[in-house]
Amino acid sequence: MEERNIVITGTGAVTPLGTGTAAFWEGLVSGRCGIGEIEKFDVSALPIRWAGEVRDFNPKDYMPNPLVLDTTPFARYAIAAAVMAVEESGLDTDSDRVGVVMGTALHGMDYLAHVQQLQDETGKGGDPKLMTKYMGNMAAAQFAIRRGIRGPSLTVGTACSSGGDAVTMGALLVKSGMADAVVVMAGEGAICPPAILSLHKTRALSPLGESRPFSADRSGFVLGEGGGALVLETEAHAEKRCGRVLARLLGWGNNTDAFHPVSPRPDGAQAATCMRLALREAHLRPEDIGYINAHGTATLKGDEAEAAAICSVFGAEIPPVSSTKGATGHMMGAGGITELIACVKALETGLLPPNLGFTAADEACPLPLVTEPGRETKLKAAMSNAFGFGGQNSSLIVGRAE
Secondary structure (H helix, E strand, C coil), rough: CCCCEEEEEEEEEEEEHEEHHHHHHHHCCCCCCEEEEEEEEEEECCCCCECCCCCCCCCCHCCCCHHHCCCCCHHHHHHHHHHHHHHEEECCEECCEEEEEEECCCCCCCHHHHHHHHHHHHHHCCCCHHHHHHCCEEEEEEHHHHHCCCCCEECCCHHHHHHHHHHHHHHHHHHHHCCCCEEEEEEEECCCCHHHHHHHCCCECCCCCCCCCCCCCCEECEECCCEEEEEEEEEHHHHHHCCCCCCEEEEEEEEECCCCCCCCCCHHHHHHHHHHHHHHHHCHHHHHEEECCCCCCCCCHHHHHHHHHHHHCCCCCCEEECHHHHHHHHHHHHHHHHHHHHHHHHHHHHHHCCCCCCCCCCCEEEEEECCCCCCECCCCCEEEEEEEEECCCEEEEEEEEC
């Protein structure tokens, strides 16, 4: 049977740190924070006023105006990122052998809230395009329509691990031979009053608008938004068309805690199993991993559980760890892809992004955190974790291009 090694040939990102992989990466390694007071709507009556918003983004730079009008932010961010990834890759998507996988946690929640508000205020409502603007699969569908993608099209909704699981689904499609290449995209645009109020009542959000992953003074996560995309293809397919390989997708793991709808298993046992599954798929040992981009949302229970899982897998030789959510906020489903892109760039540049917001060590999270911007190192493989409500666990491993 043919060995179908998987490579990454294109990336794209729309983030609170900037649009484009280069701007996103520069913001990360320079230690810049994209979290600020919300500008999308009036926050004076809300208990939480901060988020990682996407700013200075013009969707018309990446899609025609009719498509802008027919989509909502989560889809625009994902489609724009996918356009960037395909352009960098040089992949011809007009094919039965190219697929697309979309990841999103809350899809058009912000637009649904907007429509409901208008109805409450005016007594009138009804948008004939509500369903196609709200539904999670429409981002992939709209991109496929405009790019001639006629292979498999799937949408993954596994909460905050949606982006990571979308990459796994794309890898499985390529590995199985169902596609030679897959555009994996993710988007989230759910910064809206209903989401803020709901998460505030669960005490998940930081009341100070500060994301401090793994820090003793952490107080919850900060909502973020944006999009990310990757082009996955077989190594043979990339070589045949002379595509440039950015990194190799070596391993992936997926499982569930089977514990609680919101809280993770306190001992992190299933998260640890997920990382071991990724290592087994990659044929690597824990000591082969040179960097971990942690899920690290800055919630009390979540960070403790992930730290326990990492300690269980890596023992006394834990590689450098950082969560980039201190810079971007929690980009929900999109974060699983943008954080994997951070691993790709770390492999390429030898720089590690800092764990922004860290101020004080927590004995429950004994991890070797990257605290200074742009720490230099040499590594051959990196791991990215994404965990979500419902006990969803995702772990991905990428390796150097050569």
